[in-house]
Amino acid sequence: MSLPEPGFQEIETTLRALSTELELEELFHFSFEKKHFQLSLELPQVDDALVLTVLTTAKRHIENWRIHTFEQGYISIQALNESLFSSEGILDQIKIRLSGLYGEKKLEITRKGSLSAAELSLIITLVRTLTKKRAGTGLLEQLAENGCTVYPSGFSFREEELAGYTEIKKEITESILLPLSNPDVLAGIARGTRVVAGQSKPKAVLFTGPPGVGKTSMAGYIASKAGLPLVYIPLENILSAYFGESSKRLAAIFDLAASAPEQRLVLFIDEIDSLGLSRNDKIFETTRRMLSVLLRKLDGLESNTSNIIIGATNRMEDLDAALLSRFDSIVHFPLPDKKDIVEILARFAKQLTTPETVELADLFLGQPPRALRDICARAERIAAREIIEGKLIAGSLPTKEHYQAAFSRRIM
Numbered sequence: 452m453s454l455p456e457p458g459f460q461e462i463e464t465t466l467r468a469l470s471t472e473l474e475l476e477e478l479f480h481f482s483f484e485k486k487h488f489q490l491s492l493e494l495p496q497v498d499d500a501l502v503l504t505v506l507t508t509a510k511r512h513i514e515n516w517r518i519h520t521f522e523q524g525y526i527s528i529q530a531l532n533e534s535l536f537s538s539e540g541i542l543d544q545i546k547i548r549l550s551g552l553y554g555e556k557k558l559e560i561t562r563k564g565s566l567s568a569a570e571l572s573l574i575i576t577l578v579r580t581l582t583k584k585r586a587g588t589g590l591l592e593q594l595a596e597n598g599c600t601v602y603p604s605g606f607s608f609r610e611e612e613l614a615g616y617t618e619i620k621k622e623i624t625e626s627i628l629l630p631l632s633n634p635d636v637l638a639g640i641a642r643g644t645r646v647v648a649g650q651s652k653p654k655a656v657l658f659t660g661p662p663g664v665g666k667t668s669m670a671g672y673i674a675s676k677a678g679l680p681l682v683y684i685p686l687e688n689i690l691s692a693y694f695g696e697s698s699k700r701l702a703a704i705f706d707l708a709a710s711a712p713e714q715r716l717v718l719f720i721d722e723i724d725s726l727g728l729s730r731n732d733k734i735f736e737t738t739r740r741m742l743s744v745l746l747r748k749l750d751g752l753e754s755n756t757s758n759i760i761i762g763a764t765n766r767m768e769d770l771d772a773a774l775l776s777r778f779d780s781i782v783h784f785p786l787p788d789k790k791d792i793v794e795i796l797a798r799f800a801k802q803l804t805t806p807e808t809v810e811l812a813d814l815f816l817g818q819p820p821r822a823l824r825d826i827c828a829r830a831e832r833i834a835a836r837e838i839i840e841g842k843l844i845a846g847s848l849p850t851k852e853h854y855q856a857a858f859s860r861r862i863m
């Protein structure tokens with residue numbers, strides 16, 4: 452006895468419900484065009500164990516299959532007719548293709564015509580089995596699977612990446628680090644001051660300033676000081692790599708991040724201005740949708756106040772006004788002043804005397820730290836070349852003049 456065949460409507464409703472239940476909206480697609488059923492499910496990884504799972508699951512639902520295995524991590528199986536010896540219409544049967552090749556990791560199921568009850572049940576079981584693994588993996592792994600770069604807590608941040616900028620570090624310590632490390636103190640004050648309970652802890656902070664002044668580095672500094680994982684959300688990448696689905700992907704990242712309140716995170720959205728600049732219509736539509744997701748998610752932060760979001764931009768004037776208003780504080784990173792430059796040089800050119808670095812600082816005024824770092828590296832290469840050419844004795848270190856030369860070459 453077999454189950455009644457499900458109708459198209461029933462199949463669609465069932466699979467849609469499954470997709471919602473497992474929160475697979477953006478990894479799971481199916482269509483029923485011209486009576487041709489197609490489904491694809493993106494997988495975090497395809498390995499031999501997974502291949503075996505697919506085979507045994509398929510076998511449990513439908514007796515006879517033929518198998519093609521071309522390369523490791525690739526398998527294609529196709530159901531046979533009831534009679535093993537009849538090859539008529541064999542290509543019409545349900546086909547499952549699992550591939551881990553060329554970076555694409557997918558389960559694809561096709562069927563010419565409608566699905567039988569056994570086939571639908573096979574699909575449901577497969578999707579459930581293959582996605583169970585995902586739910587089992589840790590939050591950070593899932594964020595990484597969704598395109599974020601994740602630095603687990605305890606990663607070390609080299610202090611020399613952020614010399615000088617004492618004022619900014621002080622401001623960041625007071626307004627971000629202290630509340631982040633002592634949430635109870637702030638909550639206690641808020642209980643005493645407010646009629647309606649609320650949070651005074653910053654939830655979203657925007658870093659602005661010209662290129663190369665340490666905005667990205669500061670996010671690493673904060674996460675490392677607070678002992679929290681840093682989750683880097685690459686908007687540009689999400690925009691280009693998940694065309695048409697980028698807004699869903701972004702929403703998924705925020706939902707994941709909020710899904711485990713006990714796991715606090717520093718979420719860093721770099722180049723947040725990439726959501727406001729494009730003029731091309733299609734891209735514009737995509738960025739507009741991403742922007743609206745971001746606006747919503749920044750609003751919804753109330754639900755998980757344990758995370759802190761840091762946005763960074765070097766074009767604040769291009770930021771959407773609504774987005775700007777979502778940040779509860781803005782930290783502006785200026786170009787380094789003379790004192791900062793002296794401190795940065797003390798890290799990258801420690802052999803120089805203080806009067807020498809002070810003199811160089813005058814010359815380098817107006818340069819961002821990234822450029823200073825590069826000038827120092829260039830001075831080292833110039834000195835190395837002179838040693839190799841015999842102009843400088845072995846073991847010499849670059850002098851003030853080398854740094855001046857490196858600087859003038861830079862602007863040539």
Ligand SMILES: Nc1ncnc2c1ncn2[C@@H]1O[C@H](COP(=O)(O)OP(=O)(O)OP(=O)(O)O)[C@@H](O)[C@H]1O
Nearest residue numbers: 611612613614662663664665666667668765820821
């Ligand atoms: N205060 C600093 N002291 C020493 N080095 C610094 C400092 N700030 C930045 N740097 C150097 O410059 C590099 C670039 O800094 P960072 O990427 O943080 O700049 P940014 O402000 O994010 O720039 P962009 O706007 O281009 O993204 C760092 O990797 C680091 O080597």
Ligand SMILES: [Mg+2]
Nearest residue numbers: 666667721763
């Ligand atoms: Mg940056």
